[in-house]
Amino acid sequence: MLTRRLALLAAAILILTASLGGAAKLINGAGATFPYPIYSKWFDEYRKKNSDVQINYQSIGSGGGIRQVLEGTVDFGASDGPMTDEQLAQAKTPILHFPTVLGAVVATYNVAGVDKLRLTPEALAGIFLGKITMWNDPALVKENPGVALPAQPIVPVHRSDGSGTTYVFVDYLSKVSPEWSKNVGRSTSVAWPVGLGGKGNEGVTGLVKQTPNAIGYVELVYAVQNKLSYADIKNRAGTFASPTLESVTAAAAAAAAKMPSDFRVSITDPDAPDAYPIASFTWLLVPSAIPNAETHKGIVQFLEWMLSEGQAFTKPLGYAPLPEAVVAMERPAIQKIRVGDR
Amino acid sequence: MSSNYRRRHLVERIMFGATGLATGFTVGILIFLLGFLVYQGGSSLSLDFFTHLPTPVGEAGGGMANALVGSAKLLFVAALVGIPVGFLGGVYLAEFGQGTLAFSIRYAADVLNGVPSIVIGVTVYGLVVVPLGHFSTLAGGLALGLIMIPVTLRTTEEFLRLVPTSLREGSLALGAPRWVTIVRVVIPAGLRGVTAGVLLSLARVAGETAPLLFTAFGNRFWSEGWLQPTASLPVMIFTYAVSPYDDWHRQAWAAALVLLVLVLGSNVLARLILNRGQGLRRAS
Amino acid sequence: MREVDFHGVSSTSLTRSPARMAARRPRVGGRRRWPHADRSFEFGTLAFALGVIAITLVVAGVLFHSSAAARDRYGWSFLWTSTWDPVQLEFGALPFIYGTLATSAIAVAIALPLGLLAAVCLAELLPTRLSDPLAFLIELLVAVPSVVYGLVGVFVLVPIMRSIENAVLPVLGSIPLFAGPVYGIGLLTAGVLLAIMIVPFIVSVSREVLLAVPQSQRDAALALGSTRWETVWHVVVPYARSGILGSVFLALARALGETMAVTMVIGNRPDISASLFAPAHTMAAVLANEFAEADSNLYLSALIDIAFVLFGITIVVNGIARLLIAATTNRATEVRG
Numbered sequence: 001m002l003t004r005r006l007a008l009l010a011a012a013i014l015i016l017t018a019s020l021g022g023a024a025k026l027i028n029g030a031g032a033t034f035p036y037p038i039y040s041k042w043f044d045e046y047r048k049k050n051s052d053v054q055i056n057y058q059s060i061g062s063g064g065g066i067r068q069v070l071e072g073t074v075d076f077g078a079s080d081g082p083m084t085d086e087q088l089a090q091a092k093t094p095i096l097h098f099p100t101v102l103g104a105v106v107a108t109y110n111v112a113g114v115d116k117l118r119l120t121p122e123a124l125a126g127i128f129l130g131k132i133t134m135w136n137d138p139a140l141v142k143e144n145p146g147v148a149l150p151a152q153p154i155v156p157v158h159r160s161d162g163s164g165t166t167y168v169f170v171d172y173l174s175k176v177s178p179e180w181s182k183n184v185g186r187s188t189s190v191a192w193p194v195g196l197g198g199k200g201n202e203g204v205t206g207l208v209k210q211t212p213n214a215i216g217y218v219e220l221v222y223a224v225q226n227k228l229s230y231a232d233i234k235n236r237a238g239t240f241a242s243p244t245l246e247s248v249t250a251a252a253a254a255a256a257a258k259m260p261s262d263f264r265v266s267i268t269d270p271d272a273p274d275a276y277p278i279a280s281f282t283w284l285l286v287p288s289a290i291p292n293a294e295t296h297k298g299i300v301q302f303l304e305w306m307l308s309e310g311q312a313f314t315k316p317l318g319y320a321p322l323p324e325a326v327v328a329m330e331r332p333a334i335q336k337i338r339v340g341d342r
Numbered sequence: 343m344s345s346n347y348r349r350r351h352l353v354e355r356i357m358f359g360a361t362g363l364a365t366g367f368t369v370g371i372l373i374f375l376l377g378f379l380v381y382q383g384g385s386s387l388s389l390d391f392f393t394h395l396p397t398p399v400g401e402a403g404g405g406m407a408n409a410l411v412g413s414a415k416l417l418f419v420a421a422l423v424g425i426p427v428g429f430l431g432g433v434y435l436a437e438f439g440q441g442t443l444a445f446s447i448r449y450a451a452d453v454l455n456g457v458p459s460i461v462i463g464v465t466v467y468g469l470v471v472v473p474l475g476h477f478s479t480l481a482g483g484l485a486l487g488l489i490m491i492p493v494t495l496r497t498t499e500e501f502l503r504l505v506p507t508s509l510r511e512g513s514l515a516l517g518a519p520r521w522v523t524i525v526r527v528v529i530p531a532g533l534r535g536v537t538a539g540v541l542l543s544l545a546r547v548a549g550e551t552a553p554l555l556f557t558a559f560g561n562r563f564w565s566e567g568w569l570q571p572t573a574s575l576p577v578m579i580f581t582y583a584v585s586p587y588d589d590w591h592r593q594a595w596a597a598a599l600v601l602l603v604l605v606l607g608s609n610v611l612a613r614l615i616l617n618r619g620q621g622l623r624r625a626s
Numbered sequence: 627m628r629e630v631d632f633h634g635v636s637s638t639s640l641t642r643s644p645a646r647m648a649a650r651r652p653r654v655g656g657r658r659r660w661p662h663a664d665r666s667f668e669f670g671t672l673a674f675a676l677g678v679i680a681i682t683l684v685v686a687g688v689l690f691h692s693s694a695a696a697r698d699r700y701g702w703s704f705l706w707t708s709t710w711d712p713v714q715l716e717f718g719a720l721p722f723i724y725g726t727l728a729t730s731a732i733a734v735a736i737a738l739p740l741g742l743l744a745a746v747c748l749a750e751l752l753p754t755r756l757s758d759p760l761a762f763l764i765e766l767l768v769a770v771p772s773v774v775y776g777l778v779g780v781f782v783l784v785p786i787m788r789s790i791e792n793a794v795l796p797v798l799g800s801i802p803l804f805a806g807p808v809y810g811i812g813l814l815t816a817g818v819l820l821a822i823m824i825v826p827f828i829v830s831v832s833r834e835v836l837l838a839v840p841q842s843q844r845d846a847a848l849a850l851g852s853t854r855w856e857t858v859w860h861v862v863v864p865y866a867r868s869g870i871l872g873s874v875f876l877a878l879a880r881a882l883g884e885t886m887a888v889t890m891v892i893g894n895r896p897d898i899s900a901s902l903f904a905p906a907h908t909m910a911a912v913l914a915n916e917f918a919e920a921d922s923n924l925y926l927s928a929l930i931d932i933a934f935v936l937f938g939i940t941i942v943v944n945g946i947a948r949l950l951i952a953a954t955t956n957r958a959t960e961v962r963g
Binding site for chain 1: 709710711712713714780781784785807809810811886889890893894895905907911912914915916918919920921922925
């Protein structure tokens, strides 16, 4: 009796799960969490034009994306930080980098009564090094005349998980602070001298929102969507740049002139007058040889679409589009992907 | 009444009051959670949620139909892996187990239970996903099944051991061989508790996210068969909850609510199916 | 048609079993239809039980193998080093060991009394009509995904804990255990959240175990003049001790390995501090946080080494708990009639 009932249940489940998919080609990609919203928008829009290709992207982290594309368990990867030389050396087929959108890392804070904060690079580094411990420290007061900074201890908040966002942030700090470069360094995960750790952009956002007198770093889109206050940072040209989509694209445009052919470049701390100093590309990682002809066609055509029509979808979602100069350099690079064995 | 009795009576009233408070507190947490989920995600629940595929942020009409089916498939595989090993292993420990061997098995089960689920996921990744070359529902179900085993094993053993020896002796005295005694007498007598244990372990893996990230991966579309990556409710909840968008946050809460309701529903269903024919609630 | 006999056993199953039929026939020389059935059954179930050991060994083996680089480099000093620097590639597990043990201890210390009392109420006081649905509801807490616990923890529990900690600070702040500063996030909050997550295991299993205690035990105690509470506390609960402790093991194991929820409320700071209010880090949390992004092989190996250490700690903690139980178990309560 019991076994009969269980058998019926099993049969019902098996029927339910009978083939539900279509005949479309499934292409799998994995990687960075930061661009997941815009990627899912793109893959969806692209599928409307090209219904025989389904691109399934999962955000398991930049490191995860790099590892899976090296293992070959996914067709392409995505990362907020470029692959290192050691990682590239492990690849059976050379992996190509394709910038897709731009992101910015902003310093978000929760201090009562402070609407707009201006930070110099030295101040920012000082806070996260633990050297500047109070909000009314002279270094901060100097750059913020007219703002009532309270006599309260600063609570720095950083990322507890490894991430491209962290990489961009500490890459910038390493460039502007010799002490940071020597004592902490740059990586997706570092030994933070002070502060609480939040998991993911949303973890840091949550911690900053919940903890009075906190300051943390998050991707711009999180700060905007959650209506957080974020600071203007003084760039190399001496202007206090506010993180907007325009100032971010300007940072990328400034770097375009010196762009290496493999697109692995850091655009933090640029020289341009209107550029936001803590910005970065995010890349798609594509093997240069793809065995399956349909997969190859799907990826190549998607990349071409991404560079032309895809860029229009970025701003409404809070991402900065690629500057024209970079798009122009990428188009011929797509041709380097060929069909063939890994 | 002597003062001694009055004192003991007072202690009784206080302690029973404390138990009531504890129960109220624990149930209250669940009610609060449910209410919180309804409040945060209720507005995202619609027919679309149950029938449509996910859409990009900002587009209305998205749903988690593929995640619902995916979770069902994953739990099915998990049950196929976890229940036989856990249940039959528990039967062994309860009926035949003695000495160092049984001790080691129990110990191993407790240790396995303490392994973080992400480690199980990584192990299955190395053993199944890499050789196969791709993520799959099978790998995800296997990881969940492995996590189920210790809880199923230990609870099966505990509840079968609670079956009074007199029952076993009576059956053996009537001439039934040992295995018949176990299958026809002991297990039905202990079925209520065993069911509770199995359902507890299924409920636990229904909400596991970390092991699925490296095994079943995830899928924005329908997953065909058992060898493709598949979406699942916990992974969708996680992905949406960590995004910056309020709309997706609400969907994540809604999905969590749906997950809980489904687990509750299957709990009730399973108990109805399996516990019919059980006589008295309490052993005499 | 099933007739239900006393003890809830169906009598028809006994009458129709092949063995019963065989018993009716006159037996010569004790031959049975399936003489090897018992053996096969025993070995069959043994195989599955051994499977559990096999799986555990496989996991241990994978962890051992993948942590080789870190173990070669740091050896045993990994266990007492406090630095965790992925850039300089200096790794030590001590802060994480401390965090894991502290949060788990707090969690069990809260969950055991809470869960046991609730189980007593559900099993002894409430009628089944009420007890069953309430038990269902409590078990539902097990299915709540870890990430949901974490989010609710951040939005609801942390502000509550912050208020409580701030209120306690002026009174107890001079004791190192309660020293500030107070963030709301920290060791104590993580312990409380873990307690909420593991309490359903204790309630669910303990309740079933208490229900299975024979009524004769209670009757005997009451006949001797105990109050109902004394019956429960001195007779029923000790009888069910093994099952209740088993449920504590299950709960403890979950606490040791919990990742997502803990990482959202503990502050993820690899420091050791005497204060309950301070942020901390656990082994499972650091693994979940940094595994996906570990960019060098040594870093990855160090993380797996942490998983291996956690594995070892689970073995040790279980061992200590079992020794304690063996030392305190009264043999008389083992008799089950």
